[in-house]
Amino acid sequence: MxxxxxxxxxxxxxxxxxxxxxxxxxxxxxxxxxxxxxxxxxxxxxxxxxxxxxxxxxxxxxxxxxxxxxxxxxxxxxxxxxxxxxxxxxxxxxxxxxxxxxxxxxxxxxxxxxxxxxxxxxxxxxISDTVAETTDAANIDSKADDDSKNQVDDSARATTDTADRASETTIVKPKKGAAIDLSLKDPVVNAAHEDLIHELEMHVDDYLSEQMMQISEDLKSWLRAEVSRQLNESAAKNKAADDNAKKS
The missing domain is CATH 1.20.5 (Single alpha-helices involved in coiled-coils or other helix-helix interfaces)
Known part of the structure; x- marks a missing residue:
């Protein structure tokens, strides 16, 4: 096939x-x-x-x-x-x-x-350089007058400074009811006095720091004890309520 x-x-x-x-x-x-x-x-x-x-x-x-x-x-x-x-x-x-x-x-x-x-x-x-040169020439002529005027000003300032120092030592009447009596407005002290005052200030800072730290520790202890007491009382109340509920 x-x-x-x-x-x-x-x-x-x-x-x-x-x-x-x-x-x-x-x-x-x-x-x-x-x-x-x-x-x-x-x-x-x-x-x-x-x-x-x-x-x-x-x-x-x-x-x-x-x-x-x-x-x-x-x-x-x-x-x-x-x-x-x-x-x-x-x-x-x-x-x-x-x-x-x-x-x-x-x-x-x-x-x-x-x-x-x-x-x-x-x-x-x-232009500025030209003006400066002209001004310098004029300043040279008036320098002598300025020097004499400055001497007079220095003398006046010296007199004023002496008067100011005298007024600084003036006794100021203390304010009524003040806790600390300051006799001088701005007392003048020497270097030794400054060191003594600074040392006393350091003692004051140390004392206050220690006292504040102790107060902080006392407050923390009281807070811990008070919170623990309240939590224990609450837990005891809840347990008593649960026991009563089971008995009923």
Whole structure:
């Protein structure tokens, strides 16, 4: 018995064929199968497609036109996309060029402004130097008068300082009801007295620090004992209530 096998390229060609072409071939095979049936009247049977080859040619032509139209649309879309990308690139380049031009113009403007300010500063410095030279000449002439006037001022200040020191040692009447009586408003003491007073102040600070620390420890101990007592009483009350509840 002879056998028939398809070409190894049949599946590839079949799958690559257009859908209408495959549908027409399948319909033709269906008609042949129907014709070979014993109950099919041969004289009355009519194929679905009168001329399969011509029909397939028409289907391929329509498919090629469709593919050509699709390719034309794709090419137009690709051309539009390329043109849009090119335009965007040109606009970006123009924007960057404009930004660089603005930056350069601003830099030139700042440079010109800085040069203008430098020139103005040099002119002011020149005027100031001229004024300073004129002023120095005038100051030399009035220096002798200023020296004599300063001597008079120094003598007046010395007299004033002596009067102020005398007033500092004046006894001030203590305020009524004050805890500490200060005899002098601002007593004048020497270095030895200052050391003694500083040492006494250190003793006072140490004493107060020790007393405050002891008070703090006492308060903490009392707080711990009081809180513990209240917590124990509360726990005892709760336990008694639970025991009564269980008994009832």
């Amino acid at each position: 002879s056998s028939y096998s398809f070409s190894h390229q049949f599946y590839q060609r079949w799958t690559q064929a257009p859908e209408p072409v495959r549908a027409a071939i399948v319909q033709e095979l269906t008609d042949i199968t129907t014709l070979l049936q014993t109950d099919t009247p041969f004289e009355e049977f009519v194929f679905s497609t009168h001329d399969l080859d011509a029909h397939l040619d028409d289907l391929y032509a329509a498919y090629q036109k469709q593919q050509a139209a699709a390719k034309e649309i794709a090419d137009k879309q690709a051309a539009l996309r390329i043109a849009a990308e090119k335009q965007q690139a040109e606009e970006k380049l123009a924007a960057e060029k404009e930004a660089r031009a603005k930056a350069e113009a601003q830099r030139q403007e700042e440079k010109a402004q800085q040069e203008k300010e430098t020139a103005a500063q040099k002119e002011r410095d020149s």
